[in-house]
Amino acid sequence: MKTLTVRLxxxxxxxxxxxxxLADADLLTPHIDGRQVMVISNNTVGPMYLDKLHRGLQRFxxxxxxxxxxxxxxxxxxxxxxxxxxxxIPCSRQCTVIALGGGVVGxxxxxxxxxxxxxxxxxxxxxxxxxxxxxxxxxxxxxxxxLGKNMIGALYQPRAVIADTATLETLPDNxxxxxxxxxxxxxxxxxxxxxxxxxxxxxxxxxRDHEALTHAIERSCRNKAEIVAMDEHETDIRALLNLGxxxxxxxxxxxxxxxxxxxxxxxxxxxxxxxxxxxLGDLQERxxxxxxxxxxxxxxxxxxxxxMTPDTFExxxxxxxxxxxxxxxxxxxxxxxxxxxxxxxxFKALRDTLxxxxxAV
Amino acid sequence: MKTLTVRLxxxxxxxxxxxxxLADADLLTPHIDGRQVMVISNNTVGPMYLDKLHRGLQRFxxxxxxxxxxxxxxxxxxxxxxxxxxxxIPCSRQCTVIALGGGVVGxxxxxxxxxxxxxxxxxxxxxxxxxxxxxxxxxxxxxxxxLGKNMIGALYQPRAVIADTATLETLPDNxxxxxxxxxxxxxxxxxxxxxxxxxxxxxxxxxRDHEALTHAIERSCRNKAEIVAMDEHETDIRALLNLGxxxxxxxxxxxxxxxxxxxxxxxxxxxxxxxxxxxLGDLQERxxxxxxxxxxxxxxxxxxxxxMTPDTFExxxxxxxxxxxxxxxxxxxxxxxxxxxxxxxxFKALRDTLxxxxxAV
Numbered sequence: 001m002k003t004l005t006v007r008l009x010x011x012x013x014x015x016x017x018x019x020x021x022l023a024d025a026d027l028l029t030p031h032i033d034g035r036q037v038m039v040i041s042n043n044t045v046g047p048m049y050l051d052k053l054h055r056g057l058q059r060f061x062x063x064x065x066x067x068x069x070x071x072x073x074x075x076x077x078x079x080x081x082x083x084x085x086x087x088x089i090p091c092s093r094q095c096t097v098i099a100l101g102g103g104v105v106g107x108x109x110x111x112x113x114x115x116x117x118x119x120x121x122x123x124x125x126x127x128x129x130x131x132x133x134x135x136x137x138x139x140x141x142x143x144x145x146x147l148g149k150n151m152i153g154a155l156y157q158p159r160a161v162i163a164d165t166a167t168l169e170t171l172p173d174n175x176x177x178x179x180x181x182x183x184x185x186x187x188x189x190x191x192x193x194x195x196x197x198x199x200x201x202x203x204x205x206x207x208r209d210h211e212a213l214t215h216a217i218e219r220s221c222r223n224k225a226e227i228v229a230m231d232e233h234e235t236d237i238r239a240l241l242n243l244g245x246x247x248x249x250x251x252x253x254x255x256x257x258x259x260x261x262x263x264x265x266x267x268x269x270x271x272x273x274x275x276x277x278x279x280l281g282d283l284q285e286r287x288x289x290x291x292x293x294x295x296x297x298x299x300x301x302x303x304x305x306x307x308m309t310p311d312t313f314e315x316x317x318x319x320x321x322x323x324x325x326x327x328x329x330x331x332x333x334x335x336x337x338x339x340x341x342x343x344x345x346x347f348k349a350l351r352d353t354l355x356x357x358x359x360a361v
Numbered sequence: 362m363k364t365l366t367v368r369l370x371x372x373x374x375x376x377x378x379x380x381x382x383l384a385d386a387d388l389l390t391p392h393i394d395g396r397q398v399m400v401i402s403n404n405t406v407g408p409m410y411l412d413k414l415h416r417g418l419q420r421f422x423x424x425x426x427x428x429x430x431x432x433x434x435x436x437x438x439x440x441x442x443x444x445x446x447x448x449x450i451p452c453s454r455q456c457t458v459i460a461l462g463g464g465v466v467g468x469x470x471x472x473x474x475x476x477x478x479x480x481x482x483x484x485x486x487x488x489x490x491x492x493x494x495x496x497x498x499x500x501x502x503x504x505x506x507x508l509g510k511n512m513i514g515a516l517y518q519p520r521a522v523i524a525d526t527a528t529l530e531t532l533p534d535n536x537x538x539x540x541x542x543x544x545x546x547x548x549x550x551x552x553x554x555x556x557x558x559x560x561x562x563x564x565x566x567x568x569r570d571h572e573a574l575t576h577a578i579e580r581s582c583r584n585k586a587e588i589v590a591m592d593e594h595e596t597d598i599r600a601l602l603n604l605g606x607x608x609x610x611x612x613x614x615x616x617x618x619x620x621x622x623x624x625x626x627x628x629x630x631x632x633x634x635x636x637x638x639x640x641l642g643d644l645q646e647r648x649x650x651x652x653x654x655x656x657x658x659x660x661x662x663x664x665x666x667x668x669m670t671p672d673t674f675e676x677x678x679x680x681x682x683x684x685x686x687x688x689x690x691x692x693x694x695x696x697x698x699x700x701x702x703x704x705x706x707x708f709k710a711l712r713d714t715l716x717x718x719x720x721a722v
Contacts, residue, residue: 076444080437087508090679115476118503118514142479147448153479154515318451 002218006137007229008157015137015161015221017214022049022100022125022164025056031123031159034094037062038086040109041100042069045127048170053100053125063089067108071257074104074144076152082112096121096159102128102175103135103262107153110141114156124158127167129179130263133186133220136161138228138241144257148316149249163221165213177299178263180205181244183216184294185270186223189240192337194219199290202297239341243331244269250316251304260305267300268357276353277333280345287336303357310354363579367498368590369518376498376522376582378575383410383461383486383525386417392484392520395455398423399447401470402461403430406488409531414461414486424450428469432618435465435505437513443473457482457520463489463536464496464623468514471502475517485519488528490540491624494547494581497522499589499602505618509677510610524582526574538660539624541566542605544577545655546631547584550601553698555580560651563658601700604692605630611677612665621666628661629718637714638694641706648697664718671715 001018016027037060039053046066054062065085067078086095097120099109106124113122124136142153168176180202187195197215198205204212230237248269252260274291277283295302304313317328328350329343362379377388398421400414407427415423426446428439447456458481460470467485474483485497503514529537541563548556558576559566565573591598609630613621635652638644656663665674678689689711690704 076437076441083506083513084508087506087512090508115513115515117512118501118516140479145444145448147445147451151448151478152444152476154476155479 002214004218004221004225006157006225008139011157013158013160015163015225017132017163017165017217017221019166019210020164021162022052022167023055024162025058027160027162028056028098028123029059031121032060032096033121034092034096035061036089036091036095037098038089038091038095039064039098039100040067040082040105040112041065042067042105044069045101045105045167049100049127049167053098063091067105069104071104071144071252071262074107074142074257076143076145079108079112079143082108083116086112086116091116091120093117093120096123098123098125099136100125100127101131102126103131106131106135107141107150108143110139110156110158111143111153114141114154119156122156122158124161126161126163128171129168129176129217130182131179132163132165132168132217133179134182134224136163137221137224138238147253149253149257163217165210165217168208168213173299174261174264176208177206178261178267180216180298181263181267181270181295181300183220184298185241185243185266186220188270188291188333188336189243189331189339190227190337191219191223192335194223195336199294202294206297206299236341239329240331240339243333243339244271244273246317246328246330247272247304247313250313251308253316254308254312255305264301267295267298268302268304271295271302272304272353272357273331274333275356276330276345276349279349279352280332280342283333283335287333290336309358310351313354363575365579365582365586367518367586372518374519374521376524376586378493378524378526378578378582380527380571381525382523383413383528384416385523386419388521388523389417389459389484390420392482393421393457394482395453395457396422397450397452397456398459399450399452399456400425400459400461401428401443401466401473402426403428403466405430406462406466406528410461410488410528414459424452428466430465432465432505432613432623435468435503435618437504437506440469440473440504443469444477447473447477452477452481454478454481457484459484459486460497461486461488462492463487464492467492467496468502468511469504471500471517471519472504472514475502475515480517483517483519485522487522487524489532490529490537490578491543492540493524493526493529493578494540495543495585497524498582498585499599508614510613510618524578526571526578529569529574534660535622535625537569538567539622539628541577541659542624542628542631542656542661544581545659546602546604546627547581549631549652549694549697550604550692550700551588551698552580552584553696555584556697560655563655567658567660597702600690600702601692604694604700605632605634607678607689607691608633608665608674611674612669614677615669615673616666625662628656628659629663629665632656632663633665633714633718634692635694636717637691637706637710640710640713641693641703644694644696648694651697670719671712674715 097113126136139157142150145151248265458474487497500518503511506512609626612626
């Protein structure tokens with residue numbers, strides 16, 4: 001087991017990465033204050049891992065609440081069901097929420113913990129690669145709105161993150177590849193050495209080679225934890241984590257969060273950001289090709305769906321959180337391993353990128 | 362104008378108290394980052410003060426959103442309407458929310474600001490006595506749930522509080538008295554000199570004597586600000602602010618937040634807490650009478666509604682936030698001006714108080 005520490009003053013917390021950690025009472029118990037534990041999971045993941053988790057929680061009164069599986073259920077209605085359940089029990093202010101599942105479970109459970117009686121303790125137990133390397137680190141919680149993704153939420157830190165790599169064995173291939181999109185992102189935005197390592201080891205990762213996977217998760221979490229520690233509230237440094245996300249969120253929103261996985265949309269978004277960076281003279285053509293090649297070898301899409309016209313993109317990008325008083329700020333690349341936040345690009349270059357990715361379909 | 366400072370490190374903010382402050386651009390402008398301002402108000406208060414507020418905001422793009430007037434509308438549905446409106450505009454992440462109204466407007470607008478895109482700037486412009494001395498100080502925001510008051514919310518600090526005493530001139534008598542209940546609370550929990558001052562000046566306050574009112578608001582805000590600065594996250598010190606609130610919330614919840622004003626319920630709750638304190642041997646009988654006398658002279662109720670049986674009280678008190686793993690913690694009095702948080706009292710004494718207040722009707 002490896003343990004990283006996310007340094008956030010009084011709210012500093014550990015991330016434990018390793019195999020078969022879910023049933024480890026010694027990891028969970030120090031972070032639980034009261035008698036009550038509310039495990040929030042979904043019907044896909046819950047049946048597989050709830051028993052394991054219960055073994056580490058025998059000293060507590062454990063309640064469970066299952067939410068429907070899928071990004072389309074990450075909304076205020078499902079959140080309200082969580083509140084209803086917790087108040088019917090009733091959960092006290094010392095109840096600890098454990099999120100057992102992927103990013104959707106983590107986002108809803110975390111936001112519920114942030115809001116329930118104005119904030120109760122919260123532990124993340126992510127069971128997907130995406131959640132382990134991304135959504136469980138940094139304290140972002142949210143639900144979607146029909147007019148945009150993650151529009152309603154809170155910045156709320158967990159007490160601990162328990163990333164059990166054994167849970168990845170049952171992960172479907174497309175979800176696994178989608179998680180790798182975020183892993184690749186860390187290489188692209190700030191870790192050139194890791195990007196090169198990924199180019200050499202992507203096949204091993206796709207075979208779910210344990211050693212390669214451990215390295216990739218640990219390195220990803222470390223990259224994200226370093227950024228979060230530097231800049232808890234999202235300004236320029238933390239904004240780099242949004243590479244590909246403005247384009248990606250538009251794809252997810254336009255397809256009603258149904259047909260595209262988050263990581264798949266981010267993969268396309270990263271390539272679009274790379275294309276725009278090339279048009280601005282920042283990124284070499286061959287580096288765009290390296291990025292495209294790595295995404296393809298990862299089993300990720302490199303084109304948006306047909307219905308994404310430039311107009312559709314612009315409409316959905318306009319309500320994205322990266323808008324500063326009417327200007328869309330985008331994360332762009334200088335080279336693989338070096339990103340920056342730009343809002344000085346001409347809108348023509350952006351239109352050209354959007355048009356190129358429409359025609360390319 | 363008097364200005365207090367609530368010291369909370371990076372989130373330190375000023376409270377300005379005085380007459381005709383709403384139109385003062387110099388007070389508002391320093392706290393607005395972007396171009397957009399979203400004023401949230403209700404149909405009672407909005408028509409009276411929106412024009413005044415607009416005069417101070419001529420440099421900005423000002424949007425308004427009206428919510429229904431009343432505690433029964435402090436719920437997730439009304440909150441969702443706010444999100445819909447803000448996303449339809451769309452409000453950016455630099456938009457500043459101004460809450461123009463009483464506690465309900467402040468709670469909903471504050472919670473909306475806390476959650477919208479995970480947090481945007483927020484200014485409180487309270488227009489009721491209750492909001493000026495209580496809900497606009499301390500950063501508590503929330504909505505109610507059918508199973509309990511303020512169950513869903515966030516601790517989120519405003520950038521500034523503008524308490525314009527001119528707005529109190531139009532306040533109905535019952536709301537004014539309800540606000541005085543919270544003023545009396547500050548005297549009871551930590552300011553014995555202020556309690557004595559209130560006994561001497563309650564008639565002047567009820568006449569809305571400007572000088573008396575200014576003193577009472579300033580002293581109340583100072584008391585609350587001192588507590589909040591000592592203890593931003595609610596533990597024992599801040600919990601003292603809940604004197605009378607556990608009983609009071611039960612009354613409000615059992616009457617569906619419709620027929621009782623918050624301050625009226627708190628007034629009864631404070632007297633019930635005083636009665637329980639007397640049974641525990643902490644408070645003198647004559648001090649209970651002084652408290653009852655002051656509440657009556659303030660025009661406040663001193664008995665719960667007939668339907669509040671001991672069982673009803675206990676049912677609603679069980680989901681109150683003051684529950685620690687099954688034990689109800691209550692704020693009790695040693696004497697007027699000295700409160701403490703107790704959970705060592707016997708349940709018999711509590712039952713006796715609940716029964717006494719049922720029979721007394």
